[in-house]
Amino acid sequence: VVLVNPRNPLNVGAAARAMRNFGVGCLRLVNPYELAFREARSAVGASTVLKQATEYGTLAEAVGDCTLVVGTTAARNRELHHPVRRLETGARLIRKHLAGGRVALLFGSEKRGLSNTDLSHCHWLLRIATREQQVSMNLGQAVAVCLYELTRGSESQRPRDGRAAASPSATAAEQERVTEVLMEALLASGYLQRSAAAQDKLRRLVRRLDLRAEDAEIWLGMLRQIAWKLRRLE
């Protein structure tokens, strides 16, 4: 991550934090507003990312060892001489490239973004798809979004959603037991009269809950207690 002419220490700190979040280690600053850099660096809890950040006088030096240089831009008001890729597409290219070389991702100053001269160092540009009304993003947030997309799915896509794995759905038999006890409780409460139609309706109602096995147990316990109490009081 290369920040070109950053002014605000909070933004430098925020960029560094996002880098830690997404496991990106190397931060370079080109011609930072001196105070901002020192302030960010000496902030309580400044991360190693920030402490090891290096400062350069020119962009050319900062990206000297990189084989791909990508600029970020809001890309609406200027005539650009570069291919502009949406973040989703560009991130894929960057990931590929990272297998064989270093990639510099450039972020301009808060006010002006990257200058035309800065852009001339770039191979192509990256654009985050924002809305017309408010195109330009906060620097720290832009860094976070870019790095999120770059590392997206990199945990080798191990979706730990596993609702199904962690807690299997209730079997039909379990759902039927819930239906029966519910019926019993409703009969005792006077909510309905016994009928095949009512039973069918309840059965559908319970099936729509799509209960997990462990929840079915809980519901059974609750409904049994209620039904027992109602019968006892009758």
Added chain:
Amino acid sequence: VVLVNPRNPLNVGAAARAMRNFGVGCLRLVNPYELAFREARSAVGASTVLKQATEYGTLAEAVGDCTLVVGTTAARNRELHHPVRRLETGARLIRKHLAGGRVALLFGSEKRGLSNTDLSHCHWLLRIATREQQVSMNLGQAVAVCLYELTRGSESQRPRDGRAAASPSATAAEQERVTEVLMEALLASGYLQRSAAAQDKLRRLVRRLDLRAEDAEIWLGMLRQIAWKLRRLE
């Protein structure tokens, strides 16, 4: 976007800015640190998002008209009672849901995130895949990354979902009413004693049912009758 107990005006402002970037209009704050909210709102250039943000005393009120409530979490150090989905997967579900109802996306306070009671209002949780070393994200950056993913590729995608169209989900307010009447019936039956933990547990249980609006009505009717009967017999 619902910010629960936000403390820092800069973060509230950053969240609002990210919302403008990604075209999300409705910001709600639950019990914000008063000064922070006023400061953020009166900041030079405060956006309409911020000016129209509404304040709520409780989370239940803030999400009352939503049919899906999703909490965000770093999800490492706590035992969670909810399915946790990675942002990539969860965003897809949220987009689908948005075709048929309102979705609340919850962000906790900067220090502590969402409490267990906050979480009990959620249907499931969303996790941004960050690195072990630095799991927790800056609030404004987390909002930016989530909204980026949610609107990602949205220019081309118009989700169609039959179930949502045919029978809308129950709102959070309706689900909360079911929770309350269930609690009442269980208290009257002697199944449990009143406690905050029990309430949280029931709330999660009811959220997992993923009730449709019309089914919520039926359950409310049944449980009310049961609770009434139990009280009358006592």
